[in-house]
Each structure stands twice: as structure tokens, then as C-alpha cells.
Amino acid sequence: MSAARLLAPPARFLRTAHLERDAGRAGALDGYVATPHVRDVAARVAAGLRPDGSGRAWRITGDYGTGKSSFALALAHVFSDPGGDLPDLRAAIADGLGGAPAPRLLPVLLTGSREGMAPALAGALNSALARLGEASGELDLFGGTDGDVLGLLDRVIAAAVAHESWDGVLLVIDELGQFLEHAALHPDRVDVHLLQQLAEAADRSGGAPLVVVGMLHQGFGAYAEALTRSAQQEWEKVAGRFAEVLFDQPLEQVADLAARALGTNPDALPGATAEAAREAMRAAVAAGWYGPGASADALEAT
Numbered sequence: 001m002s003a004a005r006l007l008a009p010p011a012r013f014l015r016t017a018h019l020e021r022d023a024g025r026a027g028a029l030d031g032y033v034a035t036p037h038v039r040d041v042a043a044r045v046a047a048g049l050r051p052d053g054s055g056r057a058w059r060i061t062g063d064y065g066t067g068k069s070s071f072a073l074a075l076a077h078v079f080s081d082p083g084g085d086l087p088d089l090r091a092a093i094a095d096g097l098g099g100a101p102a103p104r105l106l107p108v109l110l111t112g113s114r115e116g117m118a119p120a121l122a123g124a125l126n127s128a129l130a131r132l133g134e135a136s137g138e139l140d141l142f143g144g145t146d147g148d149v150l151g152l153l154d155r156v157i158a159a160a161v162a163h164e165s166w167d168g169v170l171l172v173i174d175e176l177g178q179f180l181e182h183a184a185l186h187p188d189r190v191d192v193h194l195l196q197q198l199a200e201a202a203d204r205s206g207g208a209p210l211v212v213v214g215m216l217h218q219g220f221g222a223y224a225e226a227l228t229r230s231a232q233q234e235w236e237k238v239a240g241r242f243a244e245v246l247f248d249q250p251l252e253q254v255a256d257l258a259a260r261a262l263g264t265n266p267d268a269l270p271g272a273t274a275e276a277a278r279e280a281m282r283a284a285v286a287a288g289w290y291g292p293g294a295s296a297d298a299l300e301a302t
């Protein structure tokens with residue numbers, strides 16, 4: 001039996017997702033699996049857009065390789081494109097909104113790097129203005145203040161709403177930890193305070209919503225360990241402005257994702273091998289390796 005008959009991994013699983021590169025690219029989300037955990041996170045983010053929502057600034061924390069970037073890409077897609085793909089994710093967002101129509105949010109996507117966040121964010125905002133047919137904003141990237149960047153963000157939101165195709169803006173910062181590492185090396189700069197102001201702007205946005213989502217591999221405090229205690233406390237205050245979601249998918253959902261990523265074809269297995277695999281799964285579930293709520297029958301069905 002050849003491996004080609006048993007395994008056929010979809011192309012999207014052969015490389016990591018990248019926000020700016022993959023946004024709008026045909027096929028970038030083909031085969032995306034909205035697990036129950038992914039749907040729960042999407043519903044929580046969507047609930048912040050309700051009139052009685054409690055927050056629109058989020059930090060999604062999870063280990064490398066857990067699918068945070070792909071989730072960010074999918075979230076940006078469903079909020080910006082009213083199409084019928086990714087139905088499970090769209091249904092979760094509808095649930096979070098209480099059945100209200102989902103707003104169309106202009107995606108402003110930024111991947112962190114070891115540089116100041118303000119100039120990088122200004123570049124992403126200027127790109128958004130260009131997509132809206134607006135002139136770029138003038139900004140002194142080295143001498144500009146937080147207010148300059150926030151003013152540019154306000155311009156993007158106003159232009160998006162005036163464009164009539166959009167109801168607001170979704171700002172996604174992937175690899176936010178890269179910016180935090182740079183900020184920890186340059187504590188005299190204002191990147192962390194800019195994050196606080198972004199969160200406050202999101203939470204007070206009304207009919208023209210701003211949603212800010214940052215992706216992290218570890219908590220804020222881990223990036224501030226080398227700073228003074230007073231600086232660490234400041235970082236903790238900023239972290240508190242963002243509602244935290246742990247992107248930690250249960251093992252049975254990870255197993256399902258792994259099977260789909262490998263493109264496994266169970267029908268290609270010899271009967272004895274398939275039965276041995278089922279027996280091994282039953283034993284693993286009985287041993288509690290998949291958690292107390294796992295069902296061997298449900299896992300085999302995936």
C-alpha cells in the first residue's frame with residue numbers, strides 16, 4: 001500500500017498562514033476546519049459587537065502551531081466577505097451576535113516584527129486608506145505621537161463607513177509578541193501605551209465599530225520579565241484592557257485537525273490495521289488521555 005493512497009494533505013496545510021500574504025488569496029482558507037473551540041472564540045468576539053457587548057479588544061494567547069494565524073485570517077474573511085463559505089464559523093458569529101446581521105468590517109492586518117509598533121501600524125493604516133481610494137495620511141513615523149497614529153486610525157474608520165461597503169474596522173495584529181519584545185528592549189518608547197489606547201478606542205467605539213485582536217504566544221508578563229516592577233505593573237494594566245482568550249484546543253479536536261491536515265483516507269487501510277487503530281483509540285479514551293468528556297465513538301467518526 002502506497003502512502004499516496006493513504007495520505008493526501010491539502011496544500012494549505014503544507015505551509016504556515018501569513019496574514020498580509022494570504023488575505024484575499026484564492027484557496028487560502030480551503031479546507032479550514034472550524035472546531036468547536038474555534039467557533040466558541042469567534043462567538044465571543046462577535047458578542048462584543050452587540051449593543052450590550054462587554055468588549056471589543058482581545059488578546060488571543062496560544063502556543064506555536066495551534067492555528068492562531070489561520071483563525072485570524074478566517075475571522076477577517078467572514079467579517080469582510082458576506083459569502084456563504086465557512087458556514088460553521090459564520091453560524092458561530094451569528095450566534096454571538098444574537099441573530100443580528102454581522103457588520104462588514106474592513107480588515108486592517110498587521111504582522112508584528114522587531115520594530116516599533118507605531119510606524120508599522122501607520123503603514124498598515126495607510127495601506128487601508130489606499131484600498132479605500134483615499135490619500136495616505138501624513139505622519140512623522142519617528143517623531144509622531146500616539147495621537148497621530150490614533151488620528152490616522154480614526155481617518156480609516158471614517159473613510160470605511162463613508163465608503164458604504166463597510167460598517168467598521170477589524171484590526172488584527174498577529175505576532176504581537178514581536179512588538180512587545182521590541183518594546184521591552186526600548187522601555188522609553190510608547191508602544192505599550194499605544195496598545196492601551198487602541199483597546200480603549202475599540203471598547204468605546206459605537207455604531208462604527210472598531211475591533212482589535214492581538215495574537216500572542218505567551219502572556220504579556222512574560223515579555224516584561226526584565227523590566228522594573230513598576231514597569232511590569234504598567235504592562236499588567238495594559239494587558240487588562242484586552243479580554244484574554246486562551247487558544248488551547250482540546251486534544252480530541254487537535255486529533256481531528258491532524259487527521260484532516262494529513263488528508264487521511266481510512267478506506268485505504270487494510271481491515272486488520274483499521275481495527276487495530278480503532279482498538280488503540282478505545283484504549284486511549286478509556287485511559288483518559290483525551291479528557292473526561294471524550295467519546296471513542298465520536299472520535300472514530302472523525
